[in-house]
Amino acid sequence: MKKYLTALIFGILIYSCDDVFEYSPYAIDFEDHETNLTLKNISKLSSLSVSDTLTIALTGDSHRFYDEIEDMVAKINTEYNIDFLIHTGDFTDYGIPKQYHWSNMLFSELNAPYFVVVGNHDLVSNGEDSYQEMFGDFNFSFIYSSFKFIFMNTNSREFEFNGNVPEINWLKQEIKPDDNFEKAIVVFHAPPYDGDFDPALKEEFMNTLHENDNVLFVTHGHLHSFNLSQPYSDGIPFLNTASAEKNKFVLVKIFENEFKVDVINF
Amino acid sequence: MLLIFKHITLLKRSFIAFIISVIFALIPLNSLGKEPNSNWLKTFYPNHYKVQFAGGIGFLSAGFGYDFFNNRVDLSYFYGYVPQWHSEEDLHSVSLQISGKPFKLDLTHKVKYYPLNIGIFIHHTFGEEYYLTLPDHYPEDYYWWYPGRTGGLFIEGQLNYRYKKPDQNFSEIGFYYRIVTRGVYLTSKFSNSSIPLEDIFSLGLGIVIYY
Numbered sequence: 001m002k003k004y005l006t007a008l009i010f011g012i013l014i015y016s017c018d019d020v021f022e023y024s025p026y027a028i029d030f031e032d033h034e035t036n037l038t039l040k041n042i043s044k045l046s047s048l049s050v051s052d053t054l055t056i057a058l059t060g061d062s063h064r065f066y067d068e069i070e071d072m073v074a075k076i077n078t079e080y081n082i083d084f085l086i087h088t089g090d091f092t093d094y095g096i097p098k099q100y101h102w103s104n105m106l107f108s109e110l111n112a113p114y115f116v117v118v119g120n121h122d123l124v125s126n127g128e129d130s131y132q133e134m135f136g137d138f139n140f141s142f143i144y145s146s147f148k149f150i151f152m153n154t155n156s157r158e159f160e161f162n163g164n165v166p167e168i169n170w171l172k173q174e175i176k177p178d179d180n181f182e183k184a185i186v187v188f189h190a191p192p193y194d195g196d197f198d199p200a201l202k203e204e205f206m207n208t209l210h211e212n213d214n215v216l217f218v219t220h221g222h223l224h225s226f227n228l229s230q231p232y233s234d235g236i237p238f239l240n241t242a243s244a245e246k247n248k249f250v251l252v253k254i255f256e257n258e259f260k261v262d263v264i265n266f
Numbered sequence: 267m268l269l270i271f272k273h274i275t276l277l278k279r280s281f282i283a284f285i286i287s288v289i290f291a292l293i294p295l296n297s298l299g300k301e302p303n304s305n306w307l308k309t310f311y312p313n314h315y316k317v318q319f320a321g322g323i324g325f326l327s328a329g330f331g332y333d334f335f336n337n338r339v340d341l342s343y344f345y346g347y348v349p350q351w352h353s354e355e356d357l358h359s360v361s362l363q364i365s366g367k368p369f370k371l372d373l374t375h376k377v378k379y380y381p382l383n384i385g386i387f388i389h390h391t392f393g394e395e396y397y398l399t400l401p402d403h404y405p406e407d408y409y410w411w412y413p414g415r416t417g418g419l420f421i422e423g424q425l426n427y428r429y430k431k432p433d434q435n436f437s438e439i440g441f442y443y444r445i446v447t448r449g450v451y452l453t454s455k456f457s458n459s460s461i462p463l464e465d466i467f468s469l470g471l472g473i474v475i476y477y
Binding site: 020021022023024025026027028029064065066067069070094095096098099102106124125126129130133157160161195 | 319320321322323324325346348352353354355357359389391395396401403404405409411413416446448450451453454457458459460461465468469470
């Protein structure tokens with residue numbers, strides 16, 4: 001009897017050392033501090049005191065460039081006082097839970113909150129579940145100062161161009177002017193001129209961005225290299241963030257509905 | 267629809283393989299009414315059966331396999347299952363592994379210890395999202411890896427105990443523990459000092475019964 005009891009206690013002991021066992025590379029088993037981060041970070045924002053100038057760090061396409069993420073976070077923490085950081089997607093390389101865990105481990109060292117829009121790499125295998133578990137909904141928005149930040153999934157190819165990604169009707173609702181914000185900043189991963197964006201929705205998407213003439217700029221990733229241009233020559237600036245791989249990040253300062261862009265090397 | 271069908275058949279295949287191995291295990295050779303030596307089926311009978319906890323191939327895995335070169339090389343096939351309460355959804359998978367046992371210590375005439383076995387494995391998870399060929403909605407070479415197939419390495423220690431005469435069935439049992447890593451974890455660690463070393467390793471525990 002004693003023998004069985006010892007075995008049972010030993011078994012329970014081993015079983016409780018959850019971290020040392022892996023059941024599958026696809027088993028999603030995040031700890032509490034790794035879940036529901038979008039809402040948690042939005043609530044952090046509401047406790048910040050808003051100054052006249054917003055300072056936002058932008059990065060994206062960090063894939064497996066973990067050391068670069070670490071260097072970037074250290075640089076931001078020591079030299080810049082940012083309101084928050086925006087990650088324009090491809091937070092992971094293969095969309096596996098371990099990569100979500102590692103990227104978050106490094107980004108959570110930031111002194112400021114951070115927000116991640118979903119990238120195509122984040123959706124491979126059961127990445128869809130991991131993203132939702134760690135961050136929450138693919139499409140979300142929040143208002144900070146007099147700006148509305150709208151994050152949306154534009155990875156149409158990952159959803160087999162089913163006509164529902166991006167969700168234009170959702171964007172239409174979100175971008176509709178109201179008393180709480182003056183300008184909108186739209187964040188997504190794949191830009192509309194890319195082959196991974198549903199070609200059937202491209203025009204409607206751009207029309208929606210124009211509908212209320214209230215978009216300050218849009219920012220996206222997917223292409224890895226920094227770029228600031230107006231691909232449609234229509235007054236909407238497109239800001240392509242730099243991948244951490246390039247040892248660069250983008251610093252945006254927004255003041256009285258104007259914005260200034262700096263590329264910072266680290 | 268076709269993909270769902272493919273998924274079901276793949277799953278079926280793994281179940282069938284598992285069930286066949288269980289049947290092999292449950293029918294002692296003698297009950298077939300033939301001399302074991304004259305039974306051609308004997309060649310295909312597994313040499314051992316395993317049950318494993320964790321180790322990256324399932325919450326619980328059951329397998330069978332063959333021993334070569336006087337028990338110095340082990341080839342095993344596992345079916346592994348992860349129940350929903352350890353993940354977002356149930357996961358079914360199979361894995362094939364081969365290991366070498368270069369060292370053997372005879373502790374007593376009944377107890378043997380293999381202190382450092384070295385093995386590699388490939389692991390296939392079933393399901394539409396764990397594909398082995400790039401689905402049609404991607405251009406060629408869009409992604410360079412296939413989520414359905416992963417692989418890795420392990421080192422292992424194993425303690426065997428013989429409780430019956432060697433010519434009897436199920437005469438030997440073994441316990442093993444292994445430290446496992448996967449290719450994708452190793453390459454991440456190699457190129458990034460920011461990844462904690464302990465994060466790329468995990469533990470597996472198992473029992474093996476020799477036929």
